[in-house]
Amino acid sequence: MSSEHVERRLAAILAADVAGSCRLIGIDEEGTLAQLKALRKTLFDPKIAEHHGRVVKNTGDGALVEFASVVDAVRCADEIQRGVAEQNTDVPQDKRIEFRIGIHIGDIIIADDDIFGDGVNIAVRLEGIAEPGGICISDDAHRQVRGKVESTLEDMGAQTLKNIAEPMRVWRIQKNSVSSLVIPAYPFSGHAALPLPDGPSIAILPFQNMSGDPDQDYFADGMVDEITTALSRFKSLFVIARNSSFTYKGKAVDIKQVGRELGVSYVLEGSVRKAAGKVRIIGQLIDAATGMHLWADRFDGGLGDIFDLQDQVTESVVGAIAPAVIDAEIERAKRKPTESLDAYALYLRGLARLYQFNREANDEALRLFYSAIERDPNYAYAYGRAASCYADAKAFGWISGTANEGAEVTRLAQRAVELGKDDAIALALSGWGLAYVARDLGVAAGLIDRAIMLNSNLAGAWYCGGWVKNWLGEPGAAIGRFARAMRLNPLDPRMGSMRIGAAHAHFFLGRYDEAASLAAIALQDNPDLQPGLRVAAASNAMAGRPERAHKQVARLRLLNPTLRVSNLKDVLGPYRHPEDLSRYEEGLRRAGLPE
Template identity: 60%
Template sequence: MRYAFEDYVIDSDRRELTRSARRIAVGPQVFDLLLHLVRSREHVVSKDELLDAVWAGRIVSESTLTSHINAARKAIGDSGQNQRLLRTIARKGFRFVGDVSEIASRCAVASTEPDAPGKTIAEAPALPDRPSIAALPFLNLSGDIEQEYFTDGVVEDIITALSRIRWLFVIARNSSFTYKGRAVDVKQVGRELGVRYVLEGSVRKATHKVRITGQLIDATTGAHLWAERFEGALGDIFELQDQVTEAVVGAIAPQLERAEIERAQRKPTESLDAYDNYLRGMAHLHLGSRESIDAALGQFNHALMRDPNFASAYAMAAWCYFWRKVNGWMTDRPGEIAEGARLARRAVDLGRDDAVALSRGGHALAHLTDDIAGGIALLDRALVLNPNLASASFLAGFLRTWNGEPDAAIEHFARAMRLSPLDPELYRMQAGLAAAHLFAGRFDAASSWAEKAFRELPSFLMVVSVIAASHALAGRPDEAQRAMKHLRELDPTLRVSNLADWLPIRRPEDLATFADGLRKAGLPE
């Protein structure tokens, strides 16, 4: 469940506090304290109740409780003097007094049934008909919070390697990482993600050495299947990742052919410095804001300076330019489109066997050069290389939406959501579903999915345009005009006449539907 107040959202499932879709760092006990107060907002919470809820009844000092209350206030822009949201009730306790709205969990799975758009599935996903695994974020034992990105990157590459094994169903990194920083029950993880196996472990990085430990658990029974420790020089990190991958695969299916294991052993780059920049860039890219995309592009460019043959870094840099284009953020449109296209072409040339490079590079190339058919071919190849890559599925869904295949697109979005049901990029999948339903003539479903995406990223220009058009076409002029007002604030230059220059919509009837809806909502010609 998510609880929204002012421009903050506290997500109990992902254990995240965000403001305007940007993450706010809080300690686990501060998070638990704030969450408990928000959930208990109908009554005053005593100090004893807080101690039971946050510290499980352990004895803590008055100063500890006070410092945590102050930290919670600071996280939400409050203070002991203002007490705008979190009020101290003399001799009684504390109460959260802000207006709170409750939002359903992000775990909703897209319905592909035309007569039930927007329907959510509350029950746990069924186990696939093949071996399935989720790799949870490993613990960072380095004693340095700045090394979190390195630990996360190690696990991300293990997930990528596992995903290349065709008979293995692998939950995407973005969903498994929603458990980061949480004490978890692997049986519950297995139920929530719909997998049989769970991989967990730790990474310790010190000077020039690194140690990776891992254990594989059967989530249906809780039984430990395998545990191992791998140590080596920091320069051997990719070899250590390969060893972990090979051991996990061997524990799941001892009969696995050696050729399949070798296909899982591909290094993204030989340069650790480039890899470092790439991981930092990825951390920024998923946030989706203008500032975060600028920061991501800078990191990818640094990666390319250190390794000029790093295909995935070219693809992600190109994708940053695509994201600038689709949100109206380009300041030198011809120059930026040309540079993005150059990067995308380099990505797909270097990354012919790299699903990440083909999917992000191919998608960017389709948008920046108006070659939807070519982009679809590259996305299809990425899915052949890695059928478990959630981003390839939802990006293929977008291109099929623009190509006039809304029902095929919806199937791609649904699969991406199944592969990564807790994905931080879920708003992008919801946005794609909204556009696909709009072109299929299901305007209520379109507005429903678009508004879900809007709650996560209000600056997503395409989402706001679909909200305006779908409400207008469904006969809801007030909602359409409100959305149009926001749309005009985001991009005052957008017109009905330049829609085709903004989004590569191939079918004339789809472009006509979109233009008609936006025209009715108040977009100038």
């Protein structure tokens, strides 16, 4: 960007995009492109010119337009949507083109006839949450147009927009105020909305076969079958059966309507394209209530073993979706009014605090999990999470792990297992607490292995299992388990703890440089993680870097002044082999930890 051509100004930005363009092109590439070209020529460009707008750039299936007046921008968008709706009355439902439009007024940067800045970014994000055929505008735009446009404006409240730091108040122009001719593009418009289950719920729609080869439908359908089956192993998720989801195959859908008809909070949609011996699979997770995209990714591979590729993609997609759903549920719980104190909301609030990794947050999380148990004495997850709070507090040096605490963890874990004997999350959490606080390594290992058997896509089970393998004296197996956990959930808040677990495994294998490096990466995000400081100091000392090791022990002692070599075994895990504990003690002794 050349600085001599840069200027700033306040402008109204209109961002438009075709809803479901990939699906439309997949159905009829030439016909869709011809329709788009005709719409631009006969409707889009003339309306923009009429309302004094400037097309900054066309994006293939959309456009970015600048206006001096936000009133002009909104009136232009309104007339475009009316015109498109009228033209759609003569177009088959599955081939209709519908635009999403977002409008914002703000400061922009102009450089070489292009525009940049938050004013542009916000307009684009507003377009992303608009309904097909709908218009979303920012609160700033609403203040300028209130009383000056004929359309009915509906308050959507504060919305979280992707890559925008703070939630923004958003308004939408009601579709029936744009045109009474807009016909919804969903298959069963007469069906009443189904009530949502208490917990998170998801439907996996049939993936679009973008290969132009109908014979490849089997691969796309098989992918959906695999993902549906894998997600159904998460007992916390309510997953719509394949037969219901496949009623939408080959039909234009409105995600919000799918959510209402199937009674789900989230929808996964995707596409498969095969060409020249390669396969590309795209998946995206959408909040059915708002239409917002929560997660999206692309997977590429060869056709050498198409079913192996299917397994790999399934694992990656499921590993990403389950945490994304939980994150979205946590955010949803935060937005609930404080008087809403049902067990599930309490549980989610506790989970949000648990992931903050400090003593005060951990104490609050434990209190919330106990409150959830009071509300629902049969809530297996709440018992398991409460047990894990004690384990985290011990690992991070916030409690010493007395006999009373060990007895309470045992009680919580046993109750979680009784209530969730076939639930992988309950089993893994119980095993983690039993192993680390109650020191019942044999029972814990069995519970975690069963959790992995029940749900091989559960990153948390692999993470807990990694620590158990370290304590059992099997560091090679531990490295494999931590690697699997990191692959399944690369954005997990516990990523630092996963790296620290792997660092311990490398330490016990005598790979001190690798151990120190992994611990250093984990400590970048949280320099006060005591397990990370312990293994970093021990590894650096054993690798012949005493100065670095001494600095890490000094920080460790500030956080935990009572720590000594003699009581080290109280904060470390239940190592089965005495030589492992002795090596750890020697490393920290060399690093300067007092006897």
